[in-house]
């Protein structure tokens with residue numbers, strides 16, 4: 001698989017098969033992805049990979065807490081700017097509408113939407129859950145670096161026939177996640193990521209999001 005094929009075939013997978021992924025495979029993926037670049041070669045990220053009982057225990061803990069506090073814990077960072085302006089707000093809205101439409105959940109079906117969102121906290125059935133942390137003192141450049149690390153994992157995963165689901169939603173459960181992982185106190189959770197084999201029969205995985213055109217996102221001055 002070449003890079004273009006990996007890019008074209010990577011989508012956010014929201015239904016995984018239960019088939020396990022071996023630890024060695026996850027290690028190989030991380031071994032390749034760690035060559036992602038970072039300003040000053042800081043490599044500001046740290047990854048936790050969970051499967052088996054370690055993952056099941058964490059998910060059970062979150063599920064139990066969700067009964068009492070369905071909205072989770074106050075996230076350590078704001079996922080989107082407070083007043084998201086267009087075209088970003090329009091894109092975000094469409095992305096949500098397209099997702100729910102792809103699985104037949106109506107706009108008025110608040111419960112259906114919440115239930116779909118809460119599948120985040122089962123990693124959408126993925127057998128492997130990844131969590132990425134970075135030091136709290138890091139700023140936007142290092143967060144961007146961490147994004148490159150995440151994208152590298154997602155692309156290398158394709159080479160192994162695997163799919164991924166990056167999940168900022170996990171920021172809502174950072175305290176519970178950290179109580180299982182015991183990271184140093186000065187690290188903060190950026191996001192989770194489901195990793196596994198895609199359930200190709202699942203309707204939710206038929207969603208293909210659109211993108212702004214090259215001319216909308218890039219300006220060329222070649223003379």
Ligand SMILES: Cc1cc2nc3c(=O)[nH]c(=O)nc-3n(C[C@H](O)[C@H](O)[C@H](O)COP(=O)(O)O)c2cc1C
Nearest residue numbers: 010011012013014095120166167168169170191209
């Ligand atoms: C850093 C990051 C966090 C994301 N968090 C979530 C999430 O919590 N839940 C979810 O269902 N999708 C999440 N997504 C998926 C995006 O909605 C998705 O990437 C976008 O709509 C484009 O679709 P595609 O990945 O299928 O190309 C996240 C993506 C990124 C890059």
